[in-house]
Amino acid sequence: MSTVILVTGGTGLVGKAIEHVINTEPAGSRFGKKEGETWIFASSSEADLRDPEQTRKLYEKYKPTHVIHLAALVGGLFKNMKHKLTFLRDNILINDNVLHTSYTHHTKKVISCLSTCVFPDKVEYPLDESKIHSGPPHESNFGYAHAKRMVDVQNHAYKEEFGCNFTSAIPTNVFGPHDNFDLEDSHVIPGLIHKCYLAKKNNTPFVAAGTGKPLRQFIYSYDLAKLFIWMLREYDDVEPVILSVGEDEEVSIKEVADAIVKAVGFQGDYSFDTTRADGQFRKPASNKKLLKLIGGFEFTPFEEALDTTVKWFLANYNNARI
Ligand code: NDP
Numbered sequence: 001m002s003t004v005i006l007v008t009g010g011t012g013l014v015g016k017a018i019e020h021v022i023n024t025e026p027a028g029s030r031f032g033k034k035e036g037e038t039w040i041f042a043s044s045s046e047a048d049l050r051d052p053e054q055t056r057k058l059y060e061k062y063k064p065t066h067v068i069h070l071a072a073l074v075g076g077l078f079k080n081m082k083h084k085l086t087f088l089r090d091n092i093l094i095n096d097n098v099l100h101t102s103y104t105h106h107t108k109k110v111i112s113c114l115s116t117c118v119f120p121d122k123v124e125y126p127l128d129e130s131k132i133h134s135g136p137p138h139e140s141n142f143g144y145a146h147a148k149r150m151v152d153v154q155n156h157a158y159k160e161e162f163g164c165n166f167t168s169a170i171p172t173n174v175f176g177p178h179d180n181f182d183l184e185d186s187h188v189i190p191g192l193i194h195k196c197y198l199a200k201k202n203n204t205p206f207v208a209a210g211t212g213k214p215l216r217q218f219i220y221s222y223d224l225a226k227l228f229i230w231m232l233r234e235y236d237d238v239e240p241v242i243l244s245v246g247e248d249e250e251v252s253i254k255e256v257a258d259a260i261v262k263a264v265g266f267q268g269d270y271s272f273d274t275t276r277a278d279g280q281f282r283k284p285a286s287n288k289k290l291l292k293l294i295g296g297f298e299f300t301p302f303e304e305a306l307d308t309t310v311k312w313f314l315a316n317y318n319n320a321r322i
Contacts, residue, residue, distance in 0.1 A: 003037045005232065006062050008049060008098055009070030010041025014113070014171075016178035017221035018068065018228055031226045034233075040064070044071070050090055055097040059105045068228055069098045069112040072148075077140060077279045079185040080117075084143035091147035099154050103164055111231050112155070112168045114240060116217075116285050117141050118148045126247050127285040129170070129240050138280050152240060159238045169231055172244040172285055176221025176305065177312035180321045189218065189306070192257055193313050194322060196264045205269035206261065209276035212254035217244050217285060220305035223297075230294055245299050247284040259303055263310035 009015050019041050025032035033039070040062050047058035049071050073090040080087060095112065102110045119127045120135030132152055137145035151168055158164035179190040186194070192208055199206035227243045235241065254272070261270055291297065313320055 001036060003034075003066060004040065004062055004064045005037060005066045005068065006040045006042060006058075006064035007068045007070060008042055008094075009072060009113075011043040012070060012074070013174060013176060013179045013221050014070050014224060014228070015041055017176055017225035020177075021222055021225040021229065025226075031229045042071075049097050050093040052097050052101070055101045059101050059107075063105070064102075065108050066232060067098065067102055067107055067110045068232060069095070069110055071098070072113065073144075074180075075144075075185050076187045076191060077277065080141040080144055081277075084141075086143070087141070088143035088147050091144060092150065095147065095151050095154065099151070099158060099166060102166070103158055103162060108165060109232070109236070110164070110166045111228065112151045112166070114148045114151060114168050114170045115144075116170060116172050116242070116244075116283055118145045118152075118170070119283065119285075121280065125282070125284050127242070127283060129242060129289055132170075132240070140277070140279055155238050165236060165238075167231070167235065167238050168240040169228060170240050170242045170244075170285070171224050172217040172219050172242075174219055174221050174224055176309050177316075178321075179221075179309070181313060182322060188216070188253060189256060189260075189309070190313075192260050193264070193310055196257075196260050196266050197313065197317075199268060199270075200264055200266045203268065205271065206257075206266055207271055207273050208253065208257045209273050210253060210278040211274050212257060212272045213252060214278050214280065215250040215252050215282040215284070216256075217247070217250055218256075218302060219244055220300045220302075220309075222305075223299050227290070227294070227297070235293065241290050241293065242285050242287055243290060244285050244287045245302075246287055249299075249302070250282065250284055251302060256306075259306050260310065263303075263307045264314075 047054040121138040175189040
């Protein structure tokens with residue numbers, strides 16, 4: 001039986017990581033390509049998934065049996081704060097088109113991607129899969145958060161009404177090669193890598209936004225890719241799974257900046273601009289469900305993953321998203 005796996009958002013940070021893992025892990029192994037599998041990595045230029053007609057054409061072209069749905073309007077704190085309606089609307093449209101077309105085209109399985117941003121702002125920590133809908137999200141990104149929460153609601157409704165095998169993954173903050181390294185509109189790690197690189201190149205101070213105190217769990221994109229491949233093959237339940245390193249592996253933004261300074265080899269002045277917003281102070285998420293189901297998984301050590309990401313950025317500066 002042939003299996004066609006369509007990865008929407010296949011040209012982004014996570015999509016590129018899945019492509020890398022599928023092509024580099026030994027064929028037939030747990031995370032490598034299996035016999036009879038065809039993997040399609042779709043970009044927005046092939047189909048703008050906000051548009052139902054373009055979505056339908058994409059499904060008719062590839063006839064996917066399985067979908068890993070990553071496509072989304074994604075951005076860091078400042079972009080989210082500036083464009084709440086656009087984040088809400090674009091993501092609602094993309095998700096509705098992908099899920100409904102998967103249903104009408106009899107796709108066997110869809111794994112969509114949420115984010116720990118979807119969780120309530122005021123909630124008992126650690127976050128776990130049962131707490132998604134138990135209070136409003138943080139004000140800074142409510143557009144993105146509500147659009148993503150609705151995917152979980154849709155998955156349950158598609159399962160109850162039509163028996164669809166739709167589920168979702170909830171990654172914490174992702175970083176790795178092929179990230180968006182834009183100086184203003186990116187997530188914290190790629191943004192700081194780019195800033196630090198420029199500070200070194202121009203011999204200027206390296207200034208990180210915020211106090212440096214907030215704590216985050218970061219997952220390396222290549223590790224996350226393996227976890228998506230595991231979910232695709234081995235997880236068949238509508239309830240989401242948090243894909244993350246453990247709660248004991250939270251790192252502060254200052255620790256991140258320190259590691260970047262080291263990886264870039266920056267030796268100039270370095271400080272924090274405390275007038276800039278910090279976002280949520282911390283939001284530790286539990287990976288207990290994941291570890292229980294997967295039966296052990298080795299995450300890449302943070303500094304090693306960061307070093308590889310910085311090296312990738314330096315080697316690909318001319319082609320990177322900056
Ligand atoms: P990127 O911004 O790197 O990539 C986004 C992808 O979505 C690109 O392939 C882009 O295509 C595609 N896309 C965007 N808009 C459309 C559209 N209208 N139609 C079709 N495709 C579109 O995102 P990531 O790889 O970082 O994120 C992947 C998923 O993971 C997203 O669902 C995101 O919400 C989630 N996530 C990400 C986290 C992170 O820290 N990065 C954290 C938690 C969750 P193209 O480039 O061709 O325009």
